[in-house]
Amino acid sequence: MSAGAARVLPGFPLALGYTLVYLSLIVLVPLSAVFLKSATQGWESFWVAISTPRVVASYQLTYGVSLLAAAINAVFGLIFAWVLVRYTFPGKRIVDALVDLPFALPTAVAGIALTAIYAGNGWLGQWLQPLGIKVAFTPLGILVALIFIGLPFVVRTVQPVLEDLSTELEEAAASLGADRWQTFHRVVLPPVLPALLTGFALAFARAVGEYGSVIFIAGNVPMVSEITPLLIITKLEQFDYPGATAIAAVMLVTSFILLFMINGLQAWANRSHGGG
Amino acid sequence: MGAAVATHWTVHSRRFEASAATREPAWVRGILIAIALAFFALFLLLPLVTVFAEALRKGWGVYFAALVDPDARSAIFLTLLVAAIAVPLNLVFGVSAAWAIAKFNFRGKQLLTTLIDLPFSVSPVVAGLIFVLLFGAQGWFGPWLIEHDVKIIFAVPGLVLATVFVTFPFVARELIPLMEAQGQEEEEAAIVLGASGWQTFWRVTLPNIKWGLLYGVILCNARAMGEFGAVSVVSGHIRGRTNTMPLYVEILYNEYNFAAAFAVASLLALLALLTLVVKSLVGMAGPAADECRSGTLKGIP
Numbered sequence: 001m002s003a004g005a006a007r008v009l010p011g012f013p014l015a016l017g018y019t020l021v022y023l024s025l026i027v028l029v030p031l032s033a034v035f036l037k038s039a040t041q042g043w044e045s046f047w048v049a050i051s052t053p054r055v056v057a058s059y060q061l062t063y064g065v066s067l068l069a070a071a072i073n074a075v076f077g078l079i080f081a082w083v084l085v086r087y088t089f090p091g092k093r094i095v096d097a098l099v100d101l102p103f104a105l106p107t108a109v110a111g112i113a114l115t116a117i118y119a120g121n122g123w124l125g126q127w128l129q130p131l132g133i134k135v136a137f138t139p140l141g142i143l144v145a146l147i148f149i150g151l152p153f154v155v156r157t158v159q160p161v162l163e164d165l166s167t168e169l170e171e172a173a174a175s176l177g178a179d180r181w182q183t184f185h186r187v188v189l190p191p192v193l194p195a196l197l198t199g200f201a202l203a204f205a206r207a208v209g210e211y212g213s214v215i216f217i218a219g220n221v222p223m224v225s226e227i228t229p230l231l232i233i234t235k236l237e238q239f240d241y242p243g244a245t246a247i248a249a250v251m252l253v254t255s256f257i258l259l260f261m262i263n264g265l266q267a268w269a270n271r272s273h274g275g276g
Numbered sequence: 277m278g279a280a281v282a283t284h285w286t287v288h289s290r291r292f293e294a295s296a297a298t299r300e301p302a303w304v305r306g307i308l309i310a311i312a313l314a315f316f317a318l319f320l321l322l323p324l325v326t327v328f329a330e331a332l333r334k335g336w337g338v339y340f341a342a343l344v345d346p347d348a349r350s351a352i353f354l355t356l357l358v359a360a361i362a363v364p365l366n367l368v369f370g371v372s373a374a375w376a377i378a379k380f381n382f383r384g385k386q387l388l389t390t391l392i393d394l395p396f397s398v399s400p401v402v403a404g405l406i407f408v409l410l411f412g413a414q415g416w417f418g419p420w421l422i423e424h425d426v427k428i429i430f431a432v433p434g435l436v437l438a439t440v441f442v443t444f445p446f447v448a449r450e451l452i453p454l455m456e457a458q459g460q461e462e463e464e465a466a467i468v469l470g471a472s473g474w475q476t477f478w479r480v481t482l483p484n485i486k487w488g489l490l491y492g493v494i495l496c497n498a499r500a501m502g503e504f505g506a507v508s509v510v511s512g513h514i515r516g517r518t519n520t521m522p523l524y525v526e527i528l529y530n531e532y533n534f535a536a537a538f539a540v541a542s543l544l545a546l547l548a549l550l551t552l553v554v555k556s557l558v559g560m561a562g563p564a565a566d567e568c569r570s571g572t573l574k575g576i577p
Contacts, residue, residue, distance in 0.1 A: 007380065008464045010473035015376035019388070022369045026440055027394055030406040033416065037409050076315045083312040086292045087305055095313070097556040101320050103495070104548035104555075106502025108522040109541040112529050113323040116330055116538075123326065148319050163288050167298045174297035180304070209399025212504035212522070216529065229401035233509065236405065241414055248402045259397040263390060 031252065038249040041242045049246035054222050055231060059250075062228040065139055066207035069146035074200040077154025078192075084155070085162040099156070102149045107212025114145055115217045137219030142227065145213040150203030157199035161192050161269070194269035201265055205258040209251065327545045330538035342528075342536035343543070350516045351524035351540070357432070358507075358520060359500040362439040366496055370447025371489070375481075378455030379463065389452065395444040403441045404509025407434055430512030435520065438506040443496045450492030451485060458484055491558045498551040502544055 038046055049055070083089075084096055102110065118125045118135035125136060135141050165188065173183040211229040219225040226234075228251060235244035292298045300308070332339055342348060373392060377385055395403065409415050411428040421428060428434045462484070466476040482489075504522040511518045513527065521540055528537035 008467050009379055009460055009476075010467070011375060011477075012380045012382075015372045016380075016382070019369065019373040019376050022372075023388075023391060026437075026444060027391070030410055030441070031394070031398070033406050033409040034402070076311070079308055080312045080315060083309050085288045087309055088289045088293070089309050089313075093556075095316055097552050098316070098320050098324075100552055100555065101324060101548065104498045104502075104551040105324070106504060106522045106541075106544045106548070108504040108525050109327060109502070109544050109548075110323055112525065112537060112541060113326045113330075116326050116534070117322055123322070144319075148323065151315075151319060167291055167295070171295065171297040180300055205397050209397075209402070211399065211401050211508075216526075229399050229505065232399075232401050232405060236408065236509065239414075241409070241412075244405060245409060248399075248405050251399055251402055255397040255399070255402075259390070259394065262397075 034245055034248050034252055037242070037245045041246070045242060046246045046249075049243045050250050054226070055228075055247060057223045058226050058228040058231045061139060061142070061225065062208055063254075065142050066146055066204050066210075069143055069150055069207050070200050070204035072143075072147055073150045073154045073203045074196060077151055077199060077203075078158055078196060080151070081155045081158040081162055085159060099152050102152050107149065107210070108216070110148055110213040111145065111216035114141070114148065114213065118144065118217065136217050137221075137225070139218075139225050141217035141219065142214050142225060145217050146207040146210060149210055149213055150207050153202040153206060154196070154199035157195050157202065157269075158192060161195040165191065191272055194265060194272050198262060198265040198269050201258065201262045205255065205262065208258075209255065324545060324549075327538055327541050330534060331542040333538075334535045338535050339539045339542075342539035345536070347516050347519070348524065348536075348540055351519045351521045352543070354432070354435070354519065355501050355521040358435050358439050359497055361436050362443055362500045363493060363497050365440055366443055367447050367489075367493055369444070370451055370492060373448040374451035374455045374485075375477075377452050378458075379460045392448050393445050395441055398441075400442055400503065400505025401509060404438050404506040407437050407441075407510055411437075429510050430514065430518060432518065434510035435507050435518065438510045439500050439503055442503050442506050443500045446496035446499065447489070447492035450488050450495070454485055454488040455481075487558055491555065494551050494554050494558070498548060501547060 041049075080099070084092065084099075115122075115136055117123050118128070118141060120126065120129050120134075120136070122136070128135060133140075135144060169187050170183050173187045174180075178186065209229060211227070211233075214227055215230055218227060218230070220230055228247060232244045232247050232251075235241075235247065299305075373388075376382075377389060408429055411417050411421060411434065413422065413429075415429075428437070462480050463476050466480045467473075471479070501520075502522055503520075504526070507520055508523060508526070511520070511523055513519060513523060515527070519527065521544055525537050525541045525544070528534075528540065
């Protein structure tokens with residue numbers, strides 16, 4: 001519809017008006033509370049709240065482990081999506097449906113299940129412990145939980161792009177003498193890369209804010225295995241509202257930056273995907 | 277539709293497996309499948325099996341006793357109540373937002389779409405915190421609420437607000453691309469033929485989007501019933517009063533009552549499995565069917 005044309009369909013003012021009011025009441029006004037509350041406490045105390053060693057250690061842990069988990073998911077998620085799109089094997093439909101389990105399973109349930117598996121007396125923990133590998137109640141446990149919740153982001157972003165690839169380019173590459181590996185990283189990978197990066201960024205963004213699946217398995221030792229969202233809760237429980245709000249403001253700003261980057265990546269993915 | 281759906285699962289793999297030029301050697305295929313399945317077993321299957329194995333470890337008697345406990349029953353009731361309020365609210369919003377964004381052109385449309393996605397990128401803990409800042413005892417409206425004896429934080433309204441926030445985008449983000457792809461010709465035709473706005477919506481738009489709508493609603497519902505971080509902040513963990521099922525699982529677990537914790541958790545896991553079943557059924561018959569009606573297929577702009 002061109003901008004000047006008369007609108008045939010009714011309901012635009014009502015639909016847009018309701019959307020804007022509801023969006024403002026539920027999302028925008030409440031979120032702005034974090035920044036307004038932070039602004040009222042003064043720069044000095046804000047800076048102290050977000051830069052104590054314990055808080056900085058939690059950033060390093062949260063963002064570091066999230067990055068590692070997203071990277072691991074990018075590698076295995078690509079293999080996973082590749083296998084689902086390209087090969088046939090028994091049980092494929094069930095495997096494909098269960099990829100979404102981390103989206104559907106409540107995080108607290110995932111958290112206690114992973115802890116039960118990797119605790120010293122757990123199914124895997126009892127074998128790993130004698131080898132000197134402690135997973136539960138260490139940062140390694142946090143990594144396991146974040147891999148769990150991030151996996152579907154990569155698989156579900158990459159999968160449709162792999163499905164839409166045509167066979168002709170690969171056949172051309174093969175007939176021109178490329179081996180399978182050359183074809184993969186010169187012909188297949190480039191169009192998939194934007195989607196892969198988007199999936200990586202989505203998994204990372206989700207991991208940074210994750211709480212439920214992590215706190216059971218993390219051990220939550222300050223300076224060692226205490227994630228930033230937990231620190232916000234700890235501050236709230238101590239009635240340190242300015243402290244909790246300041247850390248939340250830092251997390252929100254990074255979320256906004258990530259959202260902005262993901263939007264850019266998606267636009268890039270759509271362009272290169274749509275053009276192919 | 278059935279035949280087209282069935283082939284979807286094998287069409288891609290057959291296409292690539294057909295010729296040597298697009299196929300890896302058997303040993304490479306074997307290794308890749310083995311890696312994927314090992315990753316699947318370790319990170320997806322094992323946690324799921326563990327929930328049920330731990331829940332039934334002490335037998336069916338203990339399992340059912342944990343579920344009929346009054347605290348468990350009130351947690352189940354509260355979870356259903358919160359979802360029953362939050363999901364319809366976001367359903368109405370989702371349809372309304374999709375109608376405005378997909379059927380009309382206006383300035384700031386891209387920004388609005390991004391803002392609708394915003395709650396997905398906010399940590400659940402922060403989502404809970406913002407409502408404490410607004411309605412908590414020390415919050416903006418705190419003194420007024422205390423004066424008028426209205427409880428939001430550490431009460432059901434707070435749980436609903438936090439749940440509405442975290443499930444905000446589900447329905448809208450499912451409908452917007454679908455309705456954009458369908459265009460507005462069918463609705464315009466109905467209007468030109470004399471249908472009213474509501475008639476057009478009920479008889480033309482709704483039948484076209486019903487699968488996408490169902491898809492959005494079940495995802496929204498799964499998250500609403502399973503949300504933990506956000507409701508944890510606003511709940512106050514009052515047993516029998518403000519404990520939803522995920523919060524109740526946490527309490528039982530922290531009391532080392534593992535069998536009961538996993539018993540309640542197994543109900544949530546069943547809900548998740550049910551969601552996945554409905555999702556893949558709708559995914560096969562649904563968005564494809566919605567899109568075929570409008571003559572547009574995914575990936576074709």
